[in-house]
Amino acid sequence: MNTQIQDKFTFKNGQTMRNRVVLAPMTICASEPGGYVSQADIDFFARRSRSVGMVITGSTYVHPLGKSFAESFSGAEDDKIEGLSRLAKAIKDQGALAIVQLYHGGRMVLPDLIDGQPVAPSAVKAPRDYLAEPRALKNAEVEQVIEDFLSAIRRAIQAGFDGVELHGANTYLIQQFVSPHSNVRQDKWGGSLNNRLRFPKTLLKRAKQLVKEEADRPFLIGYRFSPEEVEEPGIQLYDTLQLLEQLIYHQVDYLHISTSDVWRSSIRDSQDSEPVIQKIIKKINNRVPLIGVGQIETKQDAQRVLDAGIPLFALGKALLLDPDWAEKVVSGREEEVIRTYRDELQADLALPTAFVEDARSYLEGKD
Numbered sequence: 001m002n003t004q005i006q007d008k009f010t011f012k013n014g015q016t017m018r019n020r021v022v023l024a025p026m027t028i029c030a031s032e033p034g035g036y037v038s039q040a041d042i043d044f045f046a047r048r049s050r051s052v053g054m055v056i057t058g059s060t061y062v063h064p065l066g067k068s069f070a071e072s073f074s075g076a077e078d079d080k081i082e083g084l085s086r087l088a089k090a091i092k093d094q095g096a097l098a099i100v101q102l103y104h105g106g107r108m109v110l111p112d113l114i115d116g117q118p119v120a121p122s123a124v125k126a127p128r129d130y131l132a133e134p135r136a137l138k139n140a141e142v143e144q145v146i147e148d149f150l151s152a153i154r155r156a157i158q159a160g161f162d163g164v165e166l167h168g169a170n171t172y173l174i175q176q177f178v179s180p181h182s183n184v185r186q187d188k189w190g191g192s193l194n195n196r197l198r199f200p201k202t203l204l205k206r207a208k209q210l211v212k213e214e215a216d217r218p219f220l221i222g223y224r225f226s227p228e229e230v231e232e233p234g235i236q237l238y239d240t241l242q243l244l245e246q247l248i249y250h251q252v253d254y255l256h257i258s259t260s261d262v263w264r265s266s267i268r269d270s271q272d273s274e275p276v277i278q279k280i281i282k283k284i285n286n287r288v289p290l291i292g293v294g295q296i297e298t299k300q301d302a303q304r305v306l307d308a309g310i311p312l313f314a315l316g317k318a319l320l321l322d323p324d325w326a327e328k329v330v331s332g333r334e335e336e337v338i339r340t341y342r343d344e345l346q347a348d349l350a351l352p353t354a355f356v357e358d359a360r361s362y363l364e365g366k367d
Contacts, residue, residue, distance in 0.1 A: 003306045005299065006330045009053065011253055011289065013218040015162060017053030017097055020306060021326045024293055024314035025101040025165065025224075027058030027069050030352040035061070035074025037083030040352045042090045047350035048319050049094035051327035056165050056222075056256075056314070057087065059103040059172075062152040063145065066104030066173060067113050071354075075102055075152035084159035092160070099220065100156045101165040102149060106173030107134040107182060121176050121183040121190060121199075127231060142189055145173070146203050150210055153221075157211070163220025166203065169258035170226060174200050178243060181231040193239055197246055204250045222291075223247055224256040227276050228267050236268060237276060241283045248287050255284065256291040256314065262305060264294065281309055297339075299329045320363065323349065340365055 009017045023045075030040040049055050060075040061067045067074070074080050084100065091098035107120035111132045119141070120134035137145065149166070156164050168174035176182035177199035183190045189198055204221065211219045225243065229235040244255065263275045277292060284290055292305045293314040305313045318325050322338040329337065338345065341363035346356060361367035 002303075003311065005302055005306070005326070009289070009311060011218075011220060013220065013253065015097060015218050015220060017312075018095060019051075019053040019326060019330070020302075020312050021052040021054075022291055022312055022314040023048050023052050023055040023096075023319055024316035025056040025058055025167075026316055026320070027072050028352055028355045029069055029071040029358075030355060031071045031073040032083075033071075035064075035067070035072070035076070035080060037073045037080070037087050040350075041073060042087050043350040044352070045087060046090040046094060048323040049091045049096040049098075051324055051330075052096050052315075052319070054097040054099060054162075054312075055091045056099045056101050059101050059167055060152070062102050062104055062148040065114050065116070065119055066106065066109065066148075068103075068105030068109050068172070070113060075100065075155055076148065078155065081155050081159050084155065084161070088160040088162075092162070097162040097220075098160070099163045099165050099222065100159075100161050101167050101224070102152050102156070103167035104145060104148070104173035106176045107131065108171055109134075120173065122185055124182050124184060126171065126182070136185070139187060139189070142199070146199070146206060149203055150206055153207055153210055154214060157215050157219060162218075163222060163253065164207075165222040165224055165256060166200070166207070167224050168200055168226075169224040169256075171229075174203070175226060175235070178239065179229055179231070179235050180233040181229065181235075193242060196239075197243055200243065201246045201250060204247060204252055208251055220253040222254040222256055223252050224258055226258045227280065230267055234268075237266065237279060241279070244280070244283055248284070252288055254289040254291060254312070255280075257293060259294040262292045262294040262296060262310075262313075277310070278308070299334050302329070317362070320349070320351070 006019050032038045088098045107126045109118040118134040119137050123136045125133040207221050227240045266272045289311050291312045291314050292310040297318050
């Protein structure tokens with residue numbers, strides 16, 4: 001029998017999702033000054049936890065120098081645990097698994113947000129006019145960044161989350177180590193592909209060891225990745241397939257692709273029409289769960305993903321517009337799904353006003 005949206009899913013460590021729907025990580029920039037979780041954060045994620053199987057929070061920085069978004073919440077200090085605990089509880093009380101996404105922005109950090117120069121694997125500026133040239137991390141600092149991630153994982157465990165997602169996508173620091181564009185180091189952290197994979201591989205290995213030693217319950221370590229880069233030189237699909245092999249070897253609990261369209265073909269090879277995710281599916285070969293994402297809006301879209309052998313799918317815009325998407329679709333009421341934002345819906349959707357104004361064109365389908 002084919003997998004259905006409403007089917008439960010159990011990870012190898014025994015944690016179970018009530019269905020195959022994941023809330024995609026979205027940063028709504030509504031946190032309190034200093035990176036504290038706000039009531040607006042809690043309301044937003046709790047509202048979207050009622051009928052999905054798993055919630056992944058917006059990106060949570062592991063060090064103040066890694067903050068890429070204003071008013072985003074922090075996992076970098078112990079005094080943030082209390083707010084993170086309230087967030088985890090609000091999600092879990094609705095029946096969803098609670099996953100916090102951890103990241104460091106690296107060279108994608110705006111200097112104004114950190115009052116200084118960003119740091120990165122190498123002193124190579126990202127091809128964005130509004131960004132600054134970063135300072136290359138020293139070897140000891142690379143080790144410290146790994147420790148920063150581990151400390152944030154420890155706080156996530158203490159806060160009651162069900163797991164973390166290491167944000168190795170969307171051009172942030174972990175991806176910057178993998179990319180030959182942003183990583184031109186000549187030490188053990190750069191140069192060859194094997195060396196460029198050392199950072200994510202080491203981070204995952206140590207994260208799994210930390211969970212084994214310190215978690216008093218099953219705890220997921222997931223990894224999000226972008227399959228290709230447009231920069232030259234940049235990450236090619238071959239590089240990503242090698243990365244995935246290493247992550248699987250080191251027992252990652254799930255993989256989460258980051259694409260604007262789940263069926264997108266290569267952005268580097270216009271002659272190759274096969275969807276990138278099909279190549280990813282072949283590589284993974286059912287060894288770990290994969291989350292698909294991008295342009296999944298209807299029941300038919302979601303079922304196509306499941307039928308392709310992708311066990312989980314994430315929704316972003318669909319759950320922004322209708323937090324009850326899963327309940328309506330599964331119960332045969334898809335015609336009731338909200339597809340377009342209207343201001344009278346704002347309170348029920350638990351959308352912060354500043355977020356609505358920033359994303360209005362997107363929410364109203366004009367962008």
